[in-house]
Amino acid sequence: MTKEKLDNLRELRKEIPMWQEALKNCTDEKTEKAIEKHLSEIVETEREVTKYILEYPDPLTRQLLYLRCVKRLNWNAIAYRIGGGNTADSVRKMYERFKP
Numbered sequence: 001m002t003k004e005k006l007d008n009l010r011e012l013r014k015e016i017p018m019w020q021e022a023l024k025n026c027t028d029e030k031t032e033k034a035i036e037k038h039l040s041e042i043v044e045t046e047r048e049v050t051k052y053i054l055e056y057p058d059p060l061t062r063q064l065l066y067l068r069c070v071k072r073l074n075w076n077a078i079a080y081r082i083g084g085g086n087t088a089d090s091v092r093k094m095y096e097r098f099k100p
Helices: 003-025 030-055 059-070 075-082 087-098
Strands: none
Touching: 003 030, 003 059, 030 059, 030 087, 059 087, 075 087
């Protein structure tokens, strides 16, 4: 797993509603298949990332990765959910220092 793949999932998941809407309005079979393929790739990427996170040994890092990459929460929300006196800045720095 690469940090780039973790970061990309956050952005890819933002695309899902856009492509689902495009699929509803699509009249071209070739384009429809391309959109469906892209949506499937997003789902597969999410599966891979989630599996990686579940297998990560440190529970704090697991929470951080899941909340940021899969749930797409902002730093303030992550700090609140993790608790323990963490701030938005501290969880952001933890994430920046994380090396897969």
